[in-house]
Amino acid sequence: MKVTTSAITSISTSILLLFTTLTNAIDLDITSFDSIYAATRLISSGLMDYYWGYKPGGTIGMFTNPYYWWEAGGAWGTMIDYWYFMQNDTYADVIYESLLYQTGDDYNYMPLNQTTTEGNDDQVFWGIAAMQAAERNFTNPPEKKEQWLYLAQGVFNTMAWRWDDDTCGGGLRWQIFRWNAGYDYKNSVSNIGLFHMGARLARFTGNDSYVDWSEKVYDWLNDTGLVSEGEDWWFVYDGAGVETNCTTISKLQWTYNVGLIISGCAYLYNYTEDERWLEKTEKFIHGAQVFLNHSVAYEAACQPSGNYQS
Ligand SMILES: *[C@@H]1O[C@H](CO)[C@@H](O)[C@H](O)[C@H]1NC(C)=O
Ligand SMILES: *[C@@H]1O[C@H](CO)[C@@H](O)[C@H](O)[C@H]1NC(C)=O
Ligand SMILES: *[C@@H]1O[C@H](CO)[C@@H](O)[C@H](O)[C@H]1NC(C)=O
Ligand SMILES: *[C@@H]1O[C@H](CO)[C@@H](O)[C@H](O)[C@H]1NC(C)=O
Ligand SMILES: *[C@@H]1O[C@H](CO)[C@@H](O)[C@H](O)[C@H]1NC(C)=O
Ligand SMILES: *[C@@H]1O[C@H](CO)[C@@H](O)[C@H](O)[C@H]1NC(C)=O
Ligand SMILES: *[C@@H]1O[C@H](CO)[C@@H](O)[C@H](O)[C@H]1NC(C)=O
Ligand SMILES: *[C@@H]1O[C@H](CO)[C@@H](O)[C@H](O)[C@H]1NC(C)=O
Numbered sequence: 001m002k003v004t005t006s007a008i009t010s011i012s013t014s015i016l017l018l019f020t021t022l023t024n025a026i027d028l029d030i031t032s033f034d035s036i037y038a039a040t041r042l043i044s045s046g047l048m049d050y051y052w053g054y055k056p057g058g059t060i061g062m063f064t065n066p067y068y069w070w071e072a073g074g075a076w077g078t079m080i081d082y083w084y085f086m087q088n089d090t091y092a093d094v095i096y097e098s099l100l101y102q103t104g105d106d107y108n109y110m111p112l113n114q115t116t117t118e119g120n121d122d123q124v125f126w127g128i129a130a131m132q133a134a135e136r137n138f139t140n141p142p143e144k145k146e147q148w149l150y151l152a153q154g155v156f157n158t159m160a161w162r163w164d165d166d167t168c169g170g171g172l173r174w175q176i177f178r179w180n181a182g183y184d185y186k187n188s189v190s191n192i193g194l195f196h197m198g199a200r201l202a203r204f205t206g207n208d209s210y211v212d213w214s215e216k217v218y219d220w221l222n223d224t225g226l227v228s229e230g231e232d233w234w235f236v237y238d239g240a241g242v243e244t245n246c247t248t249i250s251k252l253q254w255t256y257n258v259g260l261i262i263s264g265c266a267y268l269y270n271y272t273e274d275e276r277w278l279e280k281t282e283k284f285i286h287g288a289q290v291f292l293n294h295s296v297a298y299e300a301a302c303q304p305s306g307n308y309q310s
Pocket of ligand 8: 294
């Protein structure tokens with residue numbers, strides 16, 4: 001995944017997307033269904049203006065340049081929420097077609113066109129979209145075909161197989177393929193992505209092995225210091241290089257990391273009813289204030305104005 005400064009980098013949760021996007025121009029009263037309805041209608045149709053599949057030379061499932069493949073995965077997950085909460089079928093066929101077109105031959109969101117650039121983090125955004133489809137009971141492929149849950153598990157399984165104990169005491173590398181720049185970096189979003197998928201798969205399937213995986217990933221993030229459980233402030237940092245055995249941490253903070261960890265902790269609390277995960281959910285929500293300036297969310301690490309505090 002490459003980092004762009006666009007608002008779409010914040011799509012790790014649709015809530016964060018709504019906040020970052022809405023602050024530009026759209027009025028929203030979160031106590032009014034009509035207001036939410038109008039705002040999300042505007043955003044969803046605006047987002048789909050960038051869809052490439054309908055356009056000459058376009059590819060199904062992809063958005064126009066400069067939007068990357070992973071961002072498309074994030075966008076489809078958000079569009080499923082729009083379909084579900086606003087009960088609007090306008091884009092249902094496009095979402096369905098896109099999620100199936102990009103599965104790759106092995107049904108794990110590793111399509112051949114992406115192999116030169118695909119990282120664990122890229123893959124997980126499509127896995128999250130498939131998970132979203134399963135949870136929302138979005139129209140499944142025909143019975144004999146791979147179902148949404150199967151696709152989400154395909155992403156989880158391939159990521160879990162890449163767990164690398166040889167350096168840093170564990171963790172996923174950013175890149176899947178050795179030849180890609182970033183193979184020597186263990187970034188938080190890849191690992192938090194695995195943590196997040198594990199939490200949702202546990203809740204959806206009732207299989208506790210997924211909880212064990214999420215615990216393992218969380219502990220590793222905390223042990224390396226990529227996640228910092230401070231006295232009052234809990235933060236999530238960007239990543240660390242294997243050349244120092246992950247002892248040197250890049251301390252940039254991104255909204256999608258905190259968004260994925262907050263929601264992952266909440267899914268785990270919902271499934272396990274273990275108060276530890278409730279506490280973590282609340283602590284990370286508190287820590288997310290680094291991204292707020294007078295209640296307005298912004299990407300503190302790359303947007304110039306704001307009250308960013310390290
Ligand atoms: C459904 O969503 C589309 C795209 O946002 C919008 O143009 C259309 O008005 C919506 N339909 C209804 C009934 O709200
Ligand atoms: C892969 O790229 C080719 C050439 O641009 C395109 O025709 C095809 O639809 C793409 N497939 C996927 C799954 O993106
Ligand atoms: C899911 O959707 C199918 C039809 O697409 C329906 O038959 C089924 O009852 C739904 N399940 C739930 C739990 O809503
Ligand atoms: C790398 O870090 C892990 C986890 O802290 C530790 O177990 C391991 O011994 C370290 N390896 C080296 C070569 O320092
Ligand atoms: C539970 O999930 C694990 C991890 O994916 C898998 O190996 C195991 O077969 C699953 N167990 C059941 C009963 O489905
Ligand atoms: C996280 O690490 C800190 C020390 O760095 C430790 O005090 C805390 O108990 C750890 N949390 C978990 C859940 O292991
Ligand atoms: C888990 O979520 C469901 C709704 O999806 C809710 O009814 C239930 O109360 C939640 N459980 C906990 C412990 O929060
Ligand atoms: C917060 O945002 C306002 C504009 O709304 C800006 O003037 C101010 O500089 C920001 N605060 C900080 C600390 O950057």
